[in-house]
Amino acid sequence: MPTVTTLHINGAALACDAAAERSLLSVLRDDLALTGTKYGCGEGQCGACTVLVDGVPVRSCLTPCGTIGPQKITTIEGLERDGRLHPLQQALLDVGAFQCAYCASGMIMSGVALLAKNPQPTDAEIVRFMDGNLCRCGGYGRIIDGIKLAATKSTP
Amino acid sequence: MKPKTVTRLGRGGTLAKPPCSPGQGRTALTPFTRRQFLKTFTGGLAVLWTLDLASTTARAQAESGSAGRNRRSGQRRPVELAAWLHIAADGSVTLFSGKTEVGQNVRTMLTQAVAEELPAPLASIHVVLADTQLVPWDAGTFGSRSTPDMFPQIRRVAATAREALLDLAAKNWGVDRATLTANDGRIHHAASDRAIGFGELTQGEKLVVTISENTPLKPATAWKIAGTSVPKIDGRAYVTGRHRYTTDITAGVSTSPATAAVPGRIAATPPDALTIPGLLHGRVLRAPSFGATLVSLDGSAAQSLPGVKIVRDGDFVGAVASTEHLAARATAALRAEWKTKEHISDRGLFAHLRSTARNAPPATAAASANSSPPSTDTLRQTYTVAYIAHAPLEPRAAVAEWKGDQLTVWTGTQRPFGVRSELANAFGIPEERVRVIVPDIGSGYGGKHTGEAAVEAARLARAAGKPVKLVWTREEEFTWAYFRPAGVIEIASTVDPNGKLTRWEHRNYNSGNAAIRALYDVPRDARTEQFHPAQYPLKQGSYRGLAGAANHFARETHIDELARTLKLDPLEFRRRNLTDPRARAVLEAAAEKFNWKPQPGTTTTLARNASDGSATVAPPLRGEGLAIGFDKGGYLATCAEVAIDRATGRVRVVRVVQSFECGAIVNPDHLKNQVEGAVVQGLGGALFEAMRFENGRILNPRFSDYRVPRFSDLPEIEIVLLDRKDLASAGAGEAPLQGIAPAVGNAIFDATGIRLRGLPLVPNGLKV
Numbered sequence: 001m002p003t004v005t006t007l008h009i010n011g012a013a014l015a016c017d018a019a020a021e022r023s024l025l026s027v028l029r030d031d032l033a034l035t036g037t038k039y040g041c042g043e044g045q046c047g048a049c050t051v052l053v054d055g056v057p058v059r060s061c062l063t064p065c066g067t068i069g070p071q072k073i074t075t076i077e078g079l080e081r082d083g084r085l086h087p088l089q090q091a092l093l094d095v096g097a098f099q100c101a102y103c104a105s106g107m108i109m110s111g112v113a114l115l116a117k118n119p120q121p122t123d124a125e126i127v128r129f130m131d132g133n134l135c136r137c138g139g140y141g142r143i144i145d146g147i148k149l150a151a152t153k154s155t156p
Numbered sequence: 157m158k159p160k161t162v163t164r165l166g167r168g169g170t171l172a173k174p175p176c177s178p179g180q181g182r183t184a185l186t187p188f189t190r191r192q193f194l195k196t197f198t199g200g201l202a203v204l205w206t207l208d209l210a211s212t213t214a215r216a217q218a219e220s221g222s223a224g225r226n227r228r229s230g231q232r233r234p235v236e237l238a239a240w241l242h243i244a245a246d247g248s249v250t251l252f253s254g255k256t257e258v259g260q261n262v263r264t265m266l267t268q269a270v271a272e273e274l275p276a277p278l279a280s281i282h283v284v285l286a287d288t289q290l291v292p293w294d295a296g297t298f299g300s301r302s303t304p305d306m307f308p309q310i311r312r313v314a315a316t317a318r319e320a321l322l323d324l325a326a327k328n329w330g331v332d333r334a335t336l337t338a339n340d341g342r343i344h345h346a347a348s349d350r351a352i353g354f355g356e357l358t359q360g361e362k363l364v365v366t367i368s369e370n371t372p373l374k375p376a377t378a379w380k381i382a383g384t385s386v387p388k389i390d391g392r393a394y395v396t397g398r399h400r401y402t403t404d405i406t407a408g409v410s411t412s413p414a415t416a417a418v419p420g421r422i423a424a425t426p427p428d429a430l431t432i433p434g435l436l437h438g439r440v441l442r443a444p445s446f447g448a449t450l451v452s453l454d455g456s457a458a459q460s461l462p463g464v465k466i467v468r469d470g471d472f473v474g475a476v477a478s479t480e481h482l483a484a485r486a487t488a489a490l491r492a493e494w495k496t497k498e499h500i501s502d503r504g505l506f507a508h509l510r511s512t513a514r515n516a517p518p519a520t521a522a523a524s525a526n527s528s529p530p531s532t533d534t535l536r537q538t539y540t541v542a543y544i545a546h547a548p549l550e551p552r553a554a555v556a557e558w559k560g561d562q563l564t565v566w567t568g569t570q571r572p573f574g575v576r577s578e579l580a581n582a583f584g585i586p587e588e589r590v591r592v593i594v595p596d597i598g599s600g601y602g603g604k605h606t607g608e609a610a611v612e613a614a615r616l617a618r619a620a621g622k623p624v625k626l627v628w629t630r631e632e633e634f635t636w637a638y639f640r641p642a643g644v645i646e647i648a649s650t651v652d653p654n655g656k657l658t659r660w661e662h663r664n665y666n667s668g669n670a671a672i673r674a675l676y677d678v679p680r681d682a683r684t685e686q687f688h689p690a691q692y693p694l695k696q697g698s699y700r701g702l703a704g705a706a707n708h709f710a711r712e713t714h715i716d717e718l719a720r721t722l723k724l725d726p727l728e729f730r731r732r733n734l735t736d737p738r739a740r741a742v743l744e745a746a747a748e749k750f751n752w753k754p755q756p757g758t759t760t761t762l763a764r765n766a767s768d769g770s771a772t773v774a775p776p777l778r779g780e781g782l783a784i785g786f787d788k789g790g791y792l793a794t795c796a797e798v799a800i801d802r803a804t805g806r807v808r809v810v811r812v813v814q815s816f817e818c819g820a821i822v823n824p825d826h827l828k829n830q831v832e833g834a835v836v837q838g839l840g841g842a843l844f845e846a847m848r849f850e851n852g853r854i855l856n857p858r859f860s861d862y863r864v865p866r867f868s869d870l871p872e873i874e875i876v877l878l879d880r881k882d883l884a885s886a887g888a889g890e891a892p893l894q895g896i897a898p899a900v901g902n903a904i905f906d907a908t909g910i911r912l913r914g915l916p917l918v919p920n921g922l923k924v
Contacts (some may be wrong), residue, residue: 030479033431035404036397038598040549043628045859048549054817076397096194096825099833100259101394102549102598108395127867133275134859136549137259137599138836140870141569 004065020066024050030134036076045129047133050106057113065143076105099137173777191800231293240313240360247355249281256286256292258598261826264390273314276341286572286594296571300788300887315371336357375818376881385825400430402553402568407435438616438626439483441473445852448494458489467619478622499852500693512691513665536648539710540914542846543639550598551633554613557623567610568597575607582611602698634857640699643667646709666690668703671787677734701890704787712783714897724752744792746815750795774802780908783898794895798903805921815876819883834892840865842897844919
C-alpha cells in the first residue's frame with residue numbers, strides 16, 4: 001500500500017507515515033496534531049475541514065492524502081504571522097462573528113481564499129463563495145460583515 | 157504582613173487553592189485527586205471570619221431554592237465561598253462554575269459578573285467551567301438558566317468576596333470599614349491614600365466565608381462592566397484554531413518535522429494542545445435499525461487487521477485501533493447478524509401520536525377537514541411539527557482514560573454532572589471515581605444532555621487498557637442522538653363580536669408543554685392549555701426552546717387565521733387581546749421597525765399582487781407575517797417578509813425584524829448575536845428541516861439530505877433589543893428562536909392565500 005511520507009504544510013515539510021488513501025483531514029489532525037482543521041460531516045457538505053492547497057480551498061475530509069504530492073497546504077495554524085493575525089481573523093474577532101466557533105477554521109480558510117481571488121467581494125459574491133460552509137449557530141450575517149471589514153483593511 | 161484574623165488550617169481543610177494556574181483550568185490533563193489537592197495545601201493559612209456559620213449556612217441553603225438543588229439526588233450548591241472563587245497571591249481571580257460553554261458566551265458573562273461585583277480587572281479573572289472535580293455541582297446548562305440563575309449566583313459570590321476583603325483590610329489597617337472602597341482589584345483607603353491588592357490581602361489563601369443571599373448587589377443601573385459588550389473571552393483561540401474541543405484531543409505528533417519550520421510560522425503542535433500519549437481511536441458498530449439485537453458476530457476478519465482490538469459486551473460492539481481510519485475499516489469488516497423490530501414510520505407519525513396520547517379528548521372536527529366546527533368555535537384547527545435534529549457542527553465525542561478504577565472522560569456535554577452519574581452507573585463505580593471534563597463545546601442547542609459517546613468511549617478504553625477517543629460520525633450524530641419531539645397541536649377558540657378572545661383550548665400531543673401558555677387575555681376559566689404525552693417512535697429530548705417552537709407556531713398561526721376570519725389586521729387583533737405591557741412593548745417595537753402595513757380582512761397581498769397586471773416575467777409573490785411570544789422570561793415579536801418565486805416555488809425569507817426583551821441586558825452584543833443566530837437556526841425548522849424515517853431507520857442522516865440554513869438562506873435581519881434595567885436578567889438562548897416559524901407561515905399566507913399548518917412549511921418549495 002502506498003504511503004505518504006512528506007507533506008508541505010504552512011511553510012514546512014513535515015514528515016509523516018500515512019496510507020495514501022487516508023483523508024488529508026485525518027493525517028493533519030491525528031498524525032500531525034494540526035487540530036485547527038475540523039471534522040464536520042465527512043461528505044464535503046459543511047466546510048469545517050477546509051484547507052488551502054496551492055491557494056485553492058479544498059475539503060480535506062474528501063481529499064486522500066496521497067493526492068497532494070508537492071502542493072503547498074495552508075491550514076488555519078499557518079495564517080498567523082509573527083503573532084499577528086491574518087486580517088480576516090482579526091476582522092472576524094472585531095465583529096464578534098462566532099458563538100461556538102467550531103466552523104471558524106473552515107470559514108476563515110474559505111474566506112481567505114475568496115479575498116485572495118476577489119479582494120472586494122459584494123454580498124452576493126460572498127454568499128455564493130461561502131455557501132458550502134455551515135455555521136449551525138447562525139452567524140452568517142456577522143461572517144459576511146467580517147469578510148467585508150477585512151476587505152476594507154486589505155485595500156492598498 | 158499578615159491579616160489579624162487568621163486561623164491556621166490543618167490537613168482536614170475542605171478546599172484549597174485551585175490546582176491549576178489560570179489558563180490551564182479546563183485543559184489540565186492530569187486527573188487531580190483530592191489527596192493531591194491537600195498535599196499542595198498543607199498547613200496553609202486561611203482567612204476566617206467570625207460569622208455564625210451554622211445559621212448563615214442554614215439560611216443560605218434555605219434561600220438557594222430549587223434552582224440550585226438537584227431534586228433527585230438532593231445535590232446542593234455549596235455555600236462556601238472558596239468552592240466558587242479563589243484569589244491568588246498575585247491577585248489573579250479564579251472562578252469555578254459547572255456551566256458549560258456552548259458558544260452562548262457564559263464564560264464571558266460570568267467574567268463580567270465577577271469583574272462587576274468584586275470588582276477586579278477583566279484580564280485578572282479566569283473562569284474554570286464544567287470539570288466535575290473542580291467546580292461546584294450544577295444541574296447543567298439548559299433551560300436558559302445561566303443568566304437568571306448562575307449570573308446572580310456568581311455576582312453574590314463575588315460580592316461576598318468583596319465584603320470579606322473589605323473586612324480584612326479594615327482589620328489589617330485598623331480603620332473603619334465604612335471608609336474603605338473596593339475597586340479594580342484593590343482595596344482603597346482614601347483618608348490615608350493607601351491601597352492594597354486583593355492578592356496581597358489573601359496571600360493566596362482561601363477566603364473562609366459563607367455566601368449570603370443578603371449580600372448587596374449592584375443594581376443594573378449602576379453596572380459598569382456588566383451591561384456592556386465585553387468581547388468573547390478566548391476569542392483569539394477560536395480564530396486561530398488553537399482552542400481544543402473534545403474532538404481535538406490527540407496523541408500528539410507522531411513524527412517530527414522533516415525540515416525546520418519557516419520562522420514566524422506555526423507548523424507543528426501549538427504548545428497548549430491537549431495531548432494524551434498512546435491515545436487510540438474507537439468506532440462503534442451500529443445496529444441496522446433502532447432496537448435491533450445482535451444475533452451473531454464474526455469478528456475474525458476485523459481482528460486480523462494490524463493492532464485492532466474488537467470489543468464486545470452484549471449488543472455493544474466496537475473496535476479500537478491506532479487510527480480512526482483503521483477503526484472504521486475494522487467495524488466495516490465485522491459480520492453481524494441482527495434481529496430487528498417493527499417501528500412506526502414518518503408517514504403514520506401524526507396519527508400515531510394523536511391516537512396514543514394520554515388523557516386526550518376524542519379526535520373531533522379538527523381531524524377531518526370537511527366537518528363543520530361545533531357552533532361555539534370560531535375556529536378549530538390542527539397543526540403538526542416534524543422531528544428535527546440539532547446537528548451541532550461538533551458531533552458527540554469523548555476521550556476516556558482509566559487509571560486503575562479511576563475514570564476520566566473529556567466530552568462535550570451540557571450536563572457534566574449528569575454524565576458523571578451515567579458513567580458511574582454504567583460501570584458500577586462511585587461517582588467520586590469519575591471525573592468529567594468538558595472542553596468548550598462545538599455547541600449543542602439542547603442536544604448534548606446525555607453521555608452516549610462518553611459511556612462508549614469508556615467501555616472501549618476499559619477493554620483496550622488504553623485511553624480511547626471516540627468521535628461520532630455525522631451519520632451517527634443524525635441517527636443515534638435524540639431529536640426535537642414531533643407533535644400534533646389542536647387549537648379551538650372563540651371570539652366575541654368585539655374581536656376579544658373568550659375561549660382558548662390548546663392541546664399539544666407529544667411535543668411538550670414549554671411555552672404552551674398564551675399571553676393573550678383569555679379568562680382563566682375559559683382556557684385549557686394541556687400537554688398530552690404519547691407513544692413516540694424516535695428517541696426524543698431537549699432542543700433549544702423545547703416545545704416552545706411548536707406551541708408558538710400553532711398558536712400564532714391560529715391567531716393569524718382568526719384575524720383573517722374576522723377581517724381584522726393581525727397586529728390590531730393582537731392588540732385587542734393583549735394587556736401584558738412587556739408583550740405589547742415588543743409587539744409595538746417590532747411593528748414600528750418593520751413598518752408593518754395593516755392587512756385588513758381577507759385581502760391578502762396575493763390579491764394586491766394579482767392586480768399588478770400581466771407582466772411577461774411575473775415578479776415574486778411577496779407577503780408579510782407577524783408573531784409574538786414569551787418563553788423562559790423573554791418576550792419577543794417577529795415580523796417577516798417572504799418572496800416566492802412563481803416558477804420554481806422557492807420560498808425565500810427576505811427580511812426579518814425581531815424585537816426581544818429579557819430584563820436587564822448583561823452583554824448587548826452577545827445578546828444580539830444570540831438573537832440573530834436563533835432566527836437563522838429557527839429558519840431551518842420553519843422551512844425545510846425534518847427527519848425522515850422508516851421502520852426504525854433514519855433515511856436522511858447527512859447534510860446532503862438534511863438541509864440546514866446556509867449563507868444563501870440568510871435574510872436581512874434587524875434586531876431590536878429592549879433593555880429593562882429595572883427587571884432581573886432572563887436567559888436568551890431559547891425564546892428568540894420561536895417567533896420565526898409562525899411569522900414566516902403567516903407571511904406565506906399573505907403572499908399566496910395558502911395556509912400551511914405543518915412544520916417544516918415548505919421542504920419542497922411551494923407551488924403557486
